[in-house]
Amino acid sequence: xxxxESLAGKPVVVLLSGGLDSATxxxxxxxxxxxxxxxxxxxxxxxRIELQAAKTLADRYAVQRHIILPLDLRSFGxxxxxxxxxxxxxxxxxxxxxxxxxxxxxxxxxxxxxxAEAVGAADLMIGVNxxxxxxxxxxxxxxxxxxxxxxxxxxxxxxxxxARYAVHTPLLALSKAGIVQLAxxxxxxxxxxxxxxxxTPDGLHCGRCDSCRLRQKGFAEAGIADPTxxx
Amino acid sequence: xxxxESLAGKPVVVLLSGGLDSATxxxxxxxxxxxxxxxxxxxxxxxRIELQAAKTLADRYAVQRHIILPLDLRSFGxxxxxxxxxxxxxxxxxxxxxxxxxxxxxxxxxxxxxxAEAVGAADLMIGVNxxxxxxxxxxxxxxxxxxxxxxxxxxxxxxxxxARYAVHTPLLALSKAGIVQLAxxxxxxxxxxxxxxxxTPDGLHCGRCDSCRLRQKGFAEAGIADPTxxx
Numbered sequence: 001x002x003x004x005e006s007l008a009g010k011p012v013v014v015l016l017s018g019g020l021d022s023a024t025x026x027x028x029x030x031x032x033x034x035x036x037x038x039x040x041x042x043x044x045x046x047x048r049i050e051l052q053a054a055k056t057l058a059d060r061y062a063v064q065r066h067i068i069l070p071l072d073l074r075s076f077g078x079x080x081x082x083x084x085x086x087x088x089x090x091x092x093x094x095x096x097x098x099x100x101x102x103x104x105x106x107x108x109x110x111x112x113x114x115x116a117e118a119v120g121a122a123d124l125m126i127g128v129n130x131x132x133x134x135x136x137x138x139x140x141x142x143x144x145x146x147x148x149x150x151x152x153x154x155x156x157x158x159x160x161x162x163a164r165y166a167v168h169t170p171l172l173a174l175s176k177a178g179i180v181q182l183a184x185x186x187x188x189x190x191x192x193x194x195x196x197x198x199x200t201p202d203g204l205h206c207g208r209c210d211s212c213r214l215r216q217k218g219f220a221e222a223g224i225a226d227p228t229x230x231x
Numbered sequence: 232x233x234x235x236e237s238l239a240g241k242p243v244v245v246l247l248s249g250g251l252d253s254a255t256x257x258x259x260x261x262x263x264x265x266x267x268x269x270x271x272x273x274x275x276x277x278x279r280i281e282l283q284a285a286k287t288l289a290d291r292y293a294v295q296r297h298i299i300l301p302l303d304l305r306s307f308g309x310x311x312x313x314x315x316x317x318x319x320x321x322x323x324x325x326x327x328x329x330x331x332x333x334x335x336x337x338x339x340x341x342x343x344x345x346x347a348e349a350v351g352a353a354d355l356m357i358g359v360n361x362x363x364x365x366x367x368x369x370x371x372x373x374x375x376x377x378x379x380x381x382x383x384x385x386x387x388x389x390x391x392x393x394a395r396y397a398v399h400t401p402l403l404a405l406s407k408a409g410i411v412q413l414a415x416x417x418x419x420x421x422x423x424x425x426x427x428x429x430x431t432p433d434g435l436h437c438g439r440c441d442s443c444r445l446r447q448k449g450f451a452e453a454g455i456a457d458p459t460x461x462x
Contacts, residue, residue, distance in 0.1 A: 071302050071342075078349030096387045102348035103341060106385040110334060110341040111302075117333035118309030137390040146384045150377035154337040156327045159368040 008033035011064070011121035012168075013112045016040050018053030020215060021127030021171055023193045024179055026061055027186040028170055029125055036063040037119060039112050043101070044074040045081050049203060053194035060192065069111065078102045080197070087198040089208040096135045097210060099197055105138035109147055109167065117155050122163035129171040129179065144169055176218030184224055191227035204231045239264035242295070242352035243399075244343045247271050249284030251446060252358030252402055254424040255410055257292055258417040259401055260356055267294040268350060270343050274332070275305040276312050280434060284425035291423065300342065309333045311428070318429040320439040327366045328441060330428055336369035340378055340398065348386050353394035360402040360410065375400055407449030415455055422458035435462045 012034040016022045029036050038061075040054040051068060058066035077083035079101040088098060105128065112124045128139040137143060148167050157163035171179050183190055195215040196205035205212050207230035219226035243265040247253045260267050269292075271285040282299060289297035308314035310332040319329060336359065343355045359370035368374060379398050388394035402410050414421055426446040427436035436443050438461035450457035 067306050069303065069306060072300065073345060075298050075300060076346045076349040078345075096391070100387055101345075103345035103382075103386055106381070107338070107341040107345055110338040114304060114309075114332075114334035114338055115307045118307040137387055138385045140384070143381070143384045146377070146381035150337070150374070150381045151334075153371070153374045153377045154369045155334055156331055156368055160327070 006032065007123060007168075009035065010123055011035045011037060011116075011119055012123040012125055013037045013039055013116045013119075013121050014125045015108050015112055015127070016054045016058060016066075017127075018050035018057065018194045019127070019211075020183065020190060020193045020195055020218075021129065021179060023053075023057050023188055023190070024183040024186065025125045025127040025170060026057055026063075027183065027188040030061045030063070031186055034123075036061065037115060037121065038063045038066040039108075039115060040066065040068045041108055041111065042068050042070045043082065043104070044070075044072045046087070047081070047194070047197050047199055049199050050194040053192060056192050060189070067115070071107070071111070073101060073104070073107070076102065087209050089206070092210050092213055094135075096137065099210060100136050103138070105136070105143070106147070113151050113155065113165065116165070117157050117163070120157075120163075122157070123166050123168060125168040125170070127171050128169050129174055131173060131175050141169070141172060144172070175221070176214050177221035180218045180222035180224050184222070195228075200231045204229045206231050237263065238354060238399075240266065241354055242266045242268060242347075242350055243354040243356055244268045244270055244347045244350075244352050245356045246339050246343055246358070247285045247289060247297075249281035249288065249425045250358070250442075251414065251421060251424045251426055251449075252360065252410060254284075254288050254419055254421070255414040255417065256356045256358040256401060257288055257294075258414065258419040261292045261294070262417055265354075267292065268346060268352065269294045269297040270339075270346060271297065271299045272339055272342065273299055273301045274313065274335070275303045277318070278312070278425070278428050278430055280430050281425040284423060287423050291420070298346070302338070302342070304332060304335070304338070307333065318440050320429075320437070323441050323444055325366070327368065330441065331367050334369070336367070336374070337378070344382050344386065344396065347396070348388050348394070351388075351394075353388070354397050354399060356399040356401070358402050359400050360405055362404060362406050372400070372403060375403070406452070407445050408452035411449045411453035411455050415453070426459075431462045435460045437462050
């Protein structure tokens with residue numbers, strides 16, 4: 001679902017990559033008074049620096065618990081983020097890009113669902129957005145709806161009726177500029193977030209991958225100063 | 232889907248726990264001429280001895296590739312298989328048992344989907360069965376159908392139409408006795424498989440957990456000698 005009902009006092013599993021979108025979700029859930037369980041998947045991604053950003057953000061928001069779970073998707077390959085394939089730098093192209101990681105959000109939401117059921121949470125939150133996005137199929141509302149339907153058939157809590165799982169996607173209909181504006185309203189220190197797929201050796205954003213381009217465009221269109229260090 | 236179309240020559244990702252059911256799937260896929268990609272998840276389960284059974288079986292069937300992927304569900308707890316909760320020994324009870332691992336099959340199928348997409352496979356196989364089973368929600372046909380629907384919305388291959396994902400569940404409508412008979416027909420050496428949730432220190436099946444009881448019942452009702460070493 002796109003808009004969140006009140007999450008005050010509820011346990012919520014927030015998928016936290018360390019990027020701008022997931023950090024905005026963290027801020028939203030935390031400011032709404034949710035008991036945030038932050039889940040970061042270490043999938044052996046090329047841009048491992050985002051794991052440190054996730055940890056810094058989880059600490060900043062004093063979440064109930066932060067788990068960084070190793071799940072090595074590099075075993076499978078098939079993406080510029082998990083195999084020895086160059087990250088494209090020529091600008092955002094039409095179609096689904098090579099940085100798409102096969103079934104990544106499906107895997108991440110499934111793991112989040114497992115944690116949610118174990119701690120008695122019925123609410124998951126993920127920072128997907130279908131506008132101004134990178135063309136990933138698992139960022140679309142029809143995917144999210146299908147996942148929710150599946151989750152309620154997959155679980156003890158869903159089948160017994162003690163939980164009705166909801167996947168909250170508060171950024172779904174926002175442009176990147178809209179996300180930057182929302183993050184600013186929520187008081188997020190966006191300088192703590194990490195977007196770049198191909199960091200420089202000295203820890204700067206490359207400024208040329210799709211993710212950097214979308215980030216820059218978002219700040220520019222929002223009219224908000226970009227705190228990011230670009231190469 | 233319950234029955235398999237011809238899988239000859241096709242890449243198929245088979246979830247292989249090392250148990251009797253998944254080993255029967257492995258035998259079926261291999262005997263059908265599929266190019267088997269066997270996926271075993273090391274979820275830090277109590278009965279880690281099944282990982283060795285999976286390796287032995289994958290070797291025996293000379294699969295294209297066998298991945299044992301660490302994914303530590305013990306981080307979450309919530310099950311007798313992944314937390315310090317005693318495995319029940321009093322016999323199979325009505326309802327969903329404490330050995331249910333939150334969202335386990337959802338997580339396993341999602342990871343299998345990621346590998347499938349990376350290698351260009353459209354077929355997954357999992358040894359769930361909804362008769363004579365342990366009462367797990369993620370072993371039911373409605374769950375499997377919901378997962379298939381989700382998978383085709385989640386993936387690049389599904390969205391672009393280059394693959395139509397199918398989850399093959401050849402054991403879905405079989406009793407445990409029926410699975411034992413099928414395994415025997417397929418020539419599976421069932422002595423290589425592992426079922427017990429609570430192995431003895433010297434590597435025997437305990438004979439009293441639900442999984443052992445179902446195994447014993449299956450062999451007895453099938454009228455086939457049980458090669459298992461019980462405590």
